Amino acid sequence: MEQIWFADGLRFECTQCGRCCTGAPGFVWVSEPEIERLARRLSMSLEDFGRRHLRMARGRLSLTEKPNRDCVFWDRQAGCQVYEDRPDQCRSWPFWNSNLETREDWDSAANDCPGCNHGQSWDLVQIQDQLKRAPDRAEWPD
Ligand code: SF4
């Protein structure tokens, strides 16, 4: 059987630099349970949360962005305002299929994300668990 190249685990710890939460436009897909959790955290009704923080894109719900394209929950001074309740898409980064197919894919992700190869050690089981939460390659727009 072919050996998984990251079988010995990987290191990753978010520095909260914000690179993946700011800048280029993108989508943060959210499920119903995630929306409920975020609305509860912000003490908002689902209706208010939807009006202020959600948009429809490609037939799915995504968080909105600020006019400068930052995620609506990114604060330039304080970082992610919903970090403990962030959606699975954010939570599972960088352990996405697109970053784990080859060592080169991981290195490429690490070029953009200073948390890769630093800090917390993740074993194979933990990484595979994160992979289950990660967005599908097909769901991720180019
Ligand atoms: S780019 Fe990496 S280190 Fe920076 S906020 Fe995103 S996940 Fe964290």
Ligand code: SF4
């Ligand atoms: S919810 Fe938080 S972690 Fe996810 S993109 Fe927005 S600011 Fe970043």
